[in-house]
Structures are given as structure tokens and as C-alpha cells.
Amino acid sequence: MMGKLIGERLLLMVMILVTVIIIVEAQPKSFLINCGSNSSVNVDGRKWIGDMAPNNNVTLDSPGAVVSNATFSGNSIYEPLYKTARIFTASLNYTIKEVQGNYFFRFYFCPFETVDYNVNESSFGVVVNGVKLLSEFNVAGKISHKNVNLKISGKNSSSFFLIKEYILDVDDGMLVIEFVPSRNSFGFINAIEIVPVVGELFAGSISKVGGGNLNLTGHGMETMYRLNVGGPEIQSNQDPDLRRIWEMDSSYMITENAGSGMKNSSNITYASANDTSVAPLLVYETARAMSNTEVLDKRFNMSWKFEVDPDFDYVVRLHFCELMYDKSNERIFRIYINNRTAVDNLDVFVRAGGKNKAYHQDHYDSASSGMDTLWVQLGPETAAGAAGTDAILNGLEVFKLSRNGNLAHVERYDTDGNSGSKSNARVVWIGVGAGIASVAIMACIGVFIFCFFKRRKESSDTKNNSPGWRPIFLYGAAVNSTVGGAKGSAGTQKLYGSVASTRAGKRFTLAEINAATNSFDESLIIGVGGFGKVYKGEVDDGVPAAIKRANPQSEQGLVEFETEIEMLSKLRHRHLVSLIGFCEEKNEMILVYEYMANGTLRSHLFGSDLPPLTWKQRLEACIGAARGLHYLHTGADRGIIHRDVKTTNILLDENFVAKMADFGLSKDGPAFEHTHVSTAVKGSFGYLDPEYFRRQQLTEKSDVYSFGVVLFEVVCARAVINPTLPKDEINLAEWAMRWQRQRSLDKIIDPLLLGSHCPESLSKFAEIAEKCLADDGKSRPTMGEVLWHLEYVLQLHEAWLNMDNNTQVVQEHSNQDEEEVDLDLKNATD
Template identity: 40%
Template sequence: METKTLHFLSLIIISLISSSTSYSPTDNYLLNCGSATNTSLYNRVFVSDASRTGSFFLSADRSISLADQNPSPNSPALYHTARVFTTPSSYKFNIKKNGTHLVRFHFSPFAARGFNLSTAKFSVLVNGNVMLNDFSTQVVVLKEYIIKANDKMLEILLRPVAESGFGFISAIEVFSAPKDFIVDYGAKLVSADGIEEYQNLSLHVLETIHRINVGGSKLTAFNDTLWRTWIPDDDFLVLKTAAKRVATTHTPNYQSGGASPEIAPDNVYMTAQQMNKDNATLGARFNITWDFPVGSSGVRHLVRLHFCDIVSTSLNQLYFDVYVNDLSAYKDLDLSTLTFHMLSSPVYLDLIADSDDLGTMRVSVGPSDISTSLKINAILNGVEIMKMVNVLDSQTGYKKRRIWIVLGSIFGGLLVFSLVVLAVVLLCKCRKQKPKPRRAESVGWTPLRVYGGSSHTRLSEVTVNASPGSNGYHSLRIPIADIQLATNNFDENLIIGSGGFGMVYKGVLKDNTKVAVKRGVPGSRQGLPEFQTEIAVLSRIRHRHLVSLIGYCEEQSEMILVYEYMERGPLKNHLYGSGYPTLSWKQRLEICIGAARGLHYLHTGSTQGIIHRDIKSTNILLDQNYVAKVADFGLSRSGPCLNETHVSTGVKGSFGYLDPEYFRRQQLTDKSDVYSFGVVLFEVLCARPAVDPLLAREQVNLAEWAMQWQKKGILEKIVDPHLVGQIKRSSLKKYGETAEKCLADYGVDRPTMGDVLWNLEYVLQLQESGPSREPRVNGNANAQELPSPSMVPQGSSSDDAGAEKDDGNGVSDITTSKVFSQLMTNEGR
């Protein structure tokens, strides 16, 4: 109790500490847009953009000043006005000193005088470079960019999109960044190919995505010399019990030169997360891991990590490793060697990395191999993640492009001439030599082998009993010419989706079959394992509730997968955010039941079964008749052998859906899919994402939030408003219980997918006609016995249990068995 009290008091003291000196930027423009008066925010004066100071100029022939007539009493006055543009208009700022600048845009949508700002759609450009493209918002948004100004003028252009006809802005900040805020040396590029130095970082435009005070509380602009907001890290911790907060009341020692109060405020360096060595279940060595959603996959980001050793009592006590996206960034890191051998001295490390296939940036710290048993620890104080916009400063970029155009023209002409001569010489030689047979393989990546595998492939990782046939996978090959014809040579207008693997196009084959064509990034090896796994799985299984693979292509360094076309797309689109018609409760239940059937077949349709590993609402697709089919098997793995209980493998999955036990123990079972499906069940009921960082802290994680309401017995309080009045109490009660069992902390306590399927069928029956049979208990070691063989319908025998059959359309399914005997009765339908 005393320790908790001291910790609480220390946090109060920390919250009262602010930076001793304020930063005074050379350029400092703060505009209150659309207002005739000045206003203050965090002790900073935002001047009216209608004033003419000579330092900036507003070009807006057809702009309108707009004021909110019913502003929220809790919102700052800065957000009560806006300037609306009906034609492209710009703000121009005189730059006194070239160098790195921070540019912030404030948007506060409201409705007034015939304008509903939430319907505005527009683009924002800085010095000709697009910062926001076709942007719109329904909530207050602050966008921050870090740019390098190399001219005497900085221009911000707002360009309305024709659909809406207007754009708007509430406030603008343009001010000089401190010296060495972004430096061109010292950053490390971390990739699967290794680590290398990254140059010319300041030439990139950086968009701030996350700014995290690890181990501390929220910091507002009052606590930051650059008027930034830092949020707590709790919602990003993958395993909260792995981390333990630590804080100090002593201000950081900035004399080492590692970092300044402008790089991050005192409060960031005075709090941290360290390894929670009190948790005996984790063992002696483990990592603390954070997952930060960044939106797009495969996009380059600057990851700035802040450190300050506030846990050691003497030098050379703390050695730890740093990872980004599970790749080693620093090995045996000793912070004292970076800070002239001083404790409590701030330092930061800049890492460059691409977001993973899930659109996530993962950061981990863990103990070094050279740490002694008494000094095993790892810490992290702060994280900043900035998207690297792939544009250069307009003036610098233009000059470089112009030089290279001239040089390219000269060398290009010489190169073409040389190639022509070389081609003639080779042609003459080839005519004299007898041609040698050549293997029909593509270049750029290791091609698929026939059934049997190879030491160069990972197909053996995902195997089921059935063989793909005497021709191996080659019977599924589709020529690149056919795919180009089907997609009009990958016409951008035919793009229907995108993901970590690449773009998805709608297409029509020669036989008029509608298909979805998933095209990997040409020439890239990044998606090769997923490409091979998808073919290995889908070429050997067939089920009504699994998306069918039509074929694949590996010509010309391409990795292309062709699937049956699912007219209505992902389930997610029908739940929230896409403007689709609302699904009824019955439709939602039938979709869940269909997906459960597909998953159950995956788990039980072969000796070892297959574990999907990435169940989520975007991987459940709907056909024209709203029939659900499970898709995207790139992360799938074979289940454990008969004499095994699990598969030991690296953690893969999606943030918000990941089984915590799988993450904690790195032991994969089919119950990991059950956990993810439980999250989907709540997603279907509540019509909201599995993770939403914009919500209040207790609501960010859907599984945790919904479970709180379920355990209170008032799940109806968080049901999708569109379903209010549709759901029978008994149906909702059983549905909530089913989802709750799926989300049990330990896999052994979760039901099988067969149990889940049975219970969802029962939920549908309760909704339509009321109960006429008892619900099924979980199929675990403590469950009651299944129905006796006497309940198997006529025409089936107990010997057929678990066998497969074909329905005549090449679709395998599970025959009547003890498991499904009651599902085949009229009452079960």
C-alpha cells in the first residue's frame, strides 16, 4: 500500500513539472482561420487570418468566413470558426530562416450557413507536395507535418474536390523546428536484409502518426516546449502484464548532449516501462512489445525511440536489445555509452522501417544475452512514429530532376546505341550455336515446385493429407497474358481492395468467370511465403464456406493469385464505415454460422487440420447471396500431429484479434482461431472495429470492452443501434455467452469451432422460434458427453462420423456425425 502511495505521489509531482524554458522559433505563424479576432490556445495567440501583417498573404477570392452558432462549451474557441474555400486558394508565408519547420493543420467540422463541413472533400498541398489527398473528416482532427523549407516562401494550397465543391480549415501553425530536430545522419534502416545507415532524412516530409509517453500519463501542449501532445502507451501494449511502470522525480540530466527538452519534454524521460519481473508466469527472459497501427502496409516510417536510464543505480548495469517488426535493431544496447557515461541522461534513436503486412509497426525491447541474472531488464521511455511521405522539397527536387533529365538523355542515348550493337553481336552468335533447352521458370524469386516440396520452399509447412495431383500445382497455372486480358492490363479502375500482399483487381476470364485477382508487388520477395502457403492450402481443400482458388501466375517475376469473385466484399464493410445497407440480425447470424462452418472444416477436414491464424472481419467475404466464406490463408499453418498439443511458431495475426495465450507462449492451436472468431462475434454485434484508438481508453479494445458488459449481464447496452428491438433476449444471451467462451484466457477453456457452430445454430433457432432443445456444452476435457449414436439421422451410421464427402460440385464437406447429428434435424434449421 505504501509503495502504491509513493508511486501515486511521484506521478502527481511529475505532472506539475514543466520545462524550465520555452522555445522561441524564428518563424512563428499561428492563424485563427475564418475569424475576425485573435484567440488563445495553451498560452499561444492565434491571430486572425483576415489580418494583413506583411508576413503572410491569403489568396482567397471566393473564401467564406464561417462561425459555429452552437459550439460545444468544452471546445476551444479556436475551433468555433473556419475558412471555407470554393476554389483553390493558398496561404503564403515569408520564411526568415531556411531549415526544418513544423506545419500543423486543425480541422473542426460543424454546420453553418448552408455548409456542412463534415461533407467537405479537398486536398492540401505544401510547396506543391500533396499532404492530404481527397481529405474529409467528421471529427476534430490535427495533422502535423515536418518539412524542410529551402525557399523564402512557404505556400499552403487548399484545393476542393469536385464532388463536394469546397474545403475548409480551422487553424494553421507554421514554425521553425529546433536545430538538429531532424538530422541527416545517424538513422538506421532496419529490414529483413539487415541494418544500414540512412542518409538525407531531412529531405523527406514526415507526417506524425503516433507520439507516445511510455509508462506515463497524457501530456498536453502545456508540458511540451514544442506544444505537442503525448498519449499513454497502455492501449498499444500487446501483453500488459509484461510491463511495469517506473517513474522518478529527478529532472533529466541534459548535459550529455544526447537529447534536449525540445526533442522530448522532461516528463517523457521521467517515466518508463520496464520488464515486469514480478510476473512469474513469464519466466526470466521475455520482451515488452507494443503494436502501433499505422494504417497502410509496406509504408516507410521513421520510428524515434526515447530512452533515459532511470532504473539503474550504477553504470553498466543495463544491457538490452531493441527490435522493430521483430527484426533486431540494436543488440546489447548500453545507454551509458551513448550519454558520456551518465545515468538519467536522455537519448533517442532514429530507426527507419516499413510497416508490416497488417499495417502495424511493432516495437519490442528485451534483455540482452550478456545481462546477468540479477540485472536482467529492458526499458523504453517514449515512441514517435512518423510516416515518410515520398516527396522531396519542391525546389530541391525540381533542381535534381532537371539535372538528371539532362544527364539521363545523354547516357540514355549512349546506352541504347550500345545495346543495339550488343544485340546484333549476340544474334549472330546464337545462330551459329545449337539452342539449349531451358527450364520454364520465372525469375526474381524461387518458383513453386511440384508436389513434394523443396528445400527452397515453405510449402511443407502447410500440408494436409490430400495430394494436389500428378501435375502438382502446375494444373492451376494461368498465363500472365490471360490475367492481363481479364484485368484490362491491371486497370486502376478495377481495383477493389488492397492489403499487405498487394492490390486486388476485379476481372473476367475468357470463359466469362468473374474473379478477384490479387497481385503481389512485382519483383518483391516480401510476400513469397504467404503466396506459396495460400496455394498449398487452397489447392488441396474445397468447401462452400472457404473462398476457392481459381489459379495462380508466377511469370515475369509476378506473384498473382486468382480467386472466385465475392460480389459483396468483406464482412467489415457491411458492419461500419462504408455506407452499405445495414444487415439484419438474422443475416448476421447466418454469416457467422457460415464462417464457423468454414473454420470447423479447416480444423477437422484433415488428419492434422489447418489453423488459419488471421481470422478477422476483413477475411470473411460475402457472395451475392450473403453467403460467408473465409479467405486469406497466407498465414495458415498445419495443426499439431496426433501426439502433439500445439505448434511452436512465431506470433502472427492482426492487432485486436490476436490470442493472448498464443502471443505469450508462442504455442499455436486451433483455439487461437476460436479466440479471433470471438472478437469477430462482438464486432458483428456492436458494429465497431476490434481496435479504435480514437475512443476512450476503456473502449479502445473491443474484446476487453465488450467482455466487461457481458460479465455485467447488460450486453444489450452496446448493441449496434440498428439492431435495437430486433434481437430476442434469449438469442442475445446465448450469443453473448458463446462469444465470452471464445475469449477465455486459456485455450483449454475455449470451445471447439464445432461447439461454436452448434451454439450459433441454437442462437438462430432461439431468434426464430424459441428453444426446443438444450444448448450444447463445450467440447473440452471437462465437457459432458456428446449425443448418443441413436440420434444420428436415418441413412447414416456411427462409422461415418468425421468422414468427408463430395456434393457433386467439387465441394467437400463433413458428413453427418455425432458432432452434427442435431444440426441435421428440422429443429436445428
């Protein structure tokens, strides 16, 4: 009897154990893939398996190439993942079996230099089970703009990395992730994270702004923004179930002090048991409420602005938790999405069911054609009888919805750095056409008057208009004032050039360009930039020219092309590269400049076989570039901010006269009543103004910061970002500033300068560079002040050279006199 009882108990235990095993195996698995490695690493408490490790449940159809980034440095918890990458020049597939259900897909990218590949020029696409996630994607280009999951490891960091996140439904048990390089390019990937969605993350149907509903079933989604409103950044290990990163919201607010932060971490619970996976409780412990509600205008709102991809639809998720009031009708407000009312009379206490109850709302906004910004605003409900005109928000997420199995958007950027598309340009031209049509209709109404003036107009056109073509965007009143004269004192520096009319240069035909470049002969290439390749050619009967041809795969395009023409058509200065003309034919965008025989300043500092510049030549080059920038900042009504100051954009002519070049990213300065221009971040790694990066507020002092980096580059003769160096030397600005603060910059200068420079001039030069790199833009000098000090440094060096030469002459005379005395003595002896 006892044996039978024991047997039954053993059988029951076995059945329970089998049931547990079945349940565990039925749970969706996470897949953490460390690309470019055959070993595993532990990151944030989890094991990431190398994509070439044995028995990793991942099939890789082709190995591609493996690269190592052992010098990566930063405070990211994902640092070990960024030390290896897999590079592919042909299609690369990862296949994973036994995958079923909804998953978060995260792709980790960290661009770094390798011997054989320049990742800044990579371009590729990503497709998951037929859903296109990325197309012609350039990681470095994306990082140069403000992006949702961009993580910067510290101020002036040398380590930049990007995480792209998607939510997809896998319903056939098989997962295929395909990486596809763009034509004549390549791609790379550092890590892939696939995490199952826990709980009910999204309801089947959500409300549409303006009325109606949308069923989310069948839609893929991309996480565009995820913000912890009013609180600090939440790292992925603080959201253990879904490993999400929650950014701070302050950089997205139009007016940050419109909402003040608040915190209450006691007794917060979810309003619904189904909401536990929606967001961690940390999100609901902090919030942002309206500031000074007793005195604010009733129309005042807390506002957040986001750059989005045009021609897609978006889900906006708002997280709420009433942290202060313990009864209803204390805080009632409205929610606006893209200037339309999404919710009115919202009382979080009532909706959530009490104080300290975590609650969320989803809203679907159908994008207008060409829309590239999304606004979320919270403001008082003026018609309600709430105790205060107040609003509150704890968290905010923005998700992009797929259209016909597509989430990819090939980005183009306007002069403000905002995402746009070619459709935007078409809309503009349609508007221009409609305006012209309206004028024509009005002219028809006044047909007799039109006929009367027609003959006079034709006569005037024949007399005054020179042949050629002017794009519509270049029309406008000519600027009649000129600025000329010689150098003045600091602060009253007079300019060497003049402001030209808005008329562009010559319009070249494509046949003329082909003849000038021998049909774009590769042997004539003299440079490659973000816009495209630059060829040396001859135009107009032998005039040498630099001919820049747009690359269709480039992040830069029509907007930069138009900006370059517009800027150089209204500016003329000895220290700005002159535009000869342009070509816009058969989808080509080509710019023709004066030829600069000695190339870029950088090529004479390092990385080439060109003879090194003397200290005097380097000072003169810096002074020339400073004159050009000073003219940009002061030579127009509002001034012009270059926005891409670096040594590759400072060119030297046959006499080594320095001139600023590449104005495709340039921006008009702020209007008279403003202190800055609000714009997304554009520029080059290592030269970016950290204040501009943090606040997205562009000023002339942003150029000053970049010029300060140029000064250190000139004296140290090394790249501004060099990941092959030790960790504390990777970023030139940080490294040089550490030595300069110790007043020991002379220990790290270019060895070729040793013994051939005036020590005092170097000391003053270093002080100028240090001031340019001040964290606070207001503490930096103007370009006029920088120019004055550089000219003083040159004077010190020239005085030192003259003194040294005089000493040498005196010594030579002394030696000659001694020889003559010796000769006289010899003759007397004889």
C-alpha cells in the same frame, strides 16, 4: 534642467520598447492552421486559425472542397480540429511567408465518411519546400497498422486519428506545403501545426553504431517513435515548448515484464543547460529498470522492437536519468541497436554527472537494404564489476533521416503486417536464384551421376507432372489427410471439406481474362475491396466467375496475392469460396473465384435495394460462415486465422449458402508451444479485436470477436461504424452491448424482423454475440462452440415456426368446422 532629464528618460524608455518589439518580432512564429474552416478554434490553450480566415498569413492557392465531421467523438484534446477537413482532387498549396529556421511540422488526419468521398480510398503525397514527406499515402490503411503517432480515443473507439510529425530546416524565408493527390484519387487534411524548434535540439554530429560519425546538417527528419519509458503517456500540453506527444513504451516491448517501472519526481535537473528542449522533465521522472536482476541470466535484455521503413537511416535517441543510486559503479550496462553494440560500460551516474541528472545520447544506424525492423536492447555488462546486473532507460525516440530530399515511403505489408517493399521480394528471388545456382554447380561436379539420372527424371516428369505453372512459393509436400463427415456434437464438430494439396488452380492468360471481362468493362463490376475491383465474367466455356483485379494504388499487393492463392490452394470446404485460378502477367495480379450469385451478406442487410433476409435465412448465413471459420481454425496443423471477418467477406451463393471469402490477410495460427502470433495489427475498423490491437498478439479468438460484431450487425442491420449517428450509437459493438447487458436487444433489432422471429431464439443469439465480444480473449468461446449454439438457436426458431404453423392449421380447421355446422343448421331450417 528637469525637463531635459525627463526627456532623456522618455527617450530611453522608447528605445527599450523598440528593442523589445524588434526582439519579439525576430522570434520565430508558430503557425496553427485549422483546415477546411474560415473561423478559429481554441485547442490546448492555443488559437488555431482557419485556413480561409482573413489576415491569417496563409495563402491557399485553390479552395478544394470543405467537409464537416460534426459527429466526431473521442477524448483527444485535438477533437475540435477533426471536425473539419479540406479535401483536394488536384494539387493544393499552402504558402507562408517570413518563415526561417528549424521547425516541427505536424499534419493531423482523421478519416470520416462523407457523401461524395470515401476517405478510406484516398491516396496522396505531401511536399514541403521540395522535400517529399509522403507519397501515395493512405491514412486509413496506415491507421490499420501500429504507428508511432496513432492515437485511439478509448477502447473500441469509433474515432481514429493520425498525426505525422517532421523536423525540417526552412532557409529561404518562404514556406510552401504542397498536397498532391495520387492518380484518380484525392486527399484530405484536418490541421497543420508548424512550431519553431526551441534551443539546440540536435548536435551537429552524432556517433554511428559500429564506429564513425554523421553530420545531421541538411537532413530532414520524420519522428517515427517517441516513448516515455516506464511512465504514462505525456500529452502535448505537458510539453509546452514543443508540444510533443510521448507514448507509453509497453506495447513495443518484446517482454514487458523484463523491465519494471520506477518513479522519482524530486529534484531532477538537466545535466546541461543546452538540454532543456530535448525532453520535458516528466520524461526523466519515470524509468524502466531490469526486473529480478539477482536471478536473471546474464544474457537477458530489455528489448524494444519497432517497425520502420526499409532503405532509410535512423537516429535513435535514448534518455537517461539515474533515479536510485547516488554513486558510480552501481548500474553498468550495454546498449545494442539492431544486434550491434552501440555503447558498452555505460554508467548513467558518471555520464550525467550525478543522481537525478537528465541526460541523453544519440546514435545513428545505417540501414541495411530491406531492413524493416529496428531493435533497441539494454542488457548487463557482464565483464564489469557492477553491484547489480541492471540497466535503466527513461525515454526513447526514433527519427528517420531523409535521403536525397526524400522521406516518403510507399508501404507494402507482408503476411505478418510488417512494412516491406518490392525490394524485399527481389532480395528473396535473388536468394532463390543463388540457391539454384549452387545446386547447379554441385550437379556439374557430379556430372556423370546427373546424366545417369536425367533420362529417368524426364520420364518421371512426363508421366507425373500435369501441364501448368506452379509458383515457387507453392511448392511443398502435399497434405494427404482428408477431413470429412457429417456434423457432430459441440467440440467434436466434423468438417465438411478436405485439405487439398498445395498445387494452385489454373493459370489464366491475360488474353483469357480480357475475354472473360470484356477488357474489364466497368459495367461488369460487382464489388470493390481493399485489393481491387471485382468483375463478373465467364471462363472455360461459360462458367460464371468472380474476377478480382489488383489495384496498383492499393495498400494490398503481391504478398496478399500470394497469401490468397496459398491459403485457398490448401483448403477446400463447402463454406469457403473456391479459387478457380489466377493470372500473373504483364504486372497484373488477378484472382478468379467461383461466382457467388447473391453477393455479400451485408448487401442483404442494409444499404441496397435487395430483398431483406428472414430471421431463418440470417441464422443459416451465420451458421455457414461459422462452419467456414471453424474449419479454418481446425482444418490445418496449426489452424488459420482469417483476420478480416466482416459481412462484406461473407458471400451468398444462388441458394443463399454462406461462404467465407478474402484470405489475403489470413495468418497461420501459433505453433504448438505458443499461445498467439505476434504481428502488427491488420483488419477493418469496427471489427478489430481490442485485445489484439493493444497487444499485437493474434489468436483464433480475434476472429471470434470479429464474428461477434457480425452477429450484432446481422440482427441490427446497420453499419458497424456510422459517424452520422449520435455519439453513443456510432460504434455498433459498443451500442449493442449496452442494450444486451440490459437484456433489451430486442428494442434495437431490425424493424423488418419484428413479429417474425422466435423471441427465445433472439435471446440466445444475443447471448452468443455478447460472449464473443468479451474483452479477454480467453473468456470468448471457440468457433466450434459458437457454431453449436447457433445451430441450437436455429432449432428453437424452426420449432417456433412449426408450432405457429400448427396453431394456424388448427385454427383453420376450427373455422371450417364452424362453417359446416352453420351450413347444416341452415339446411335443417330450410
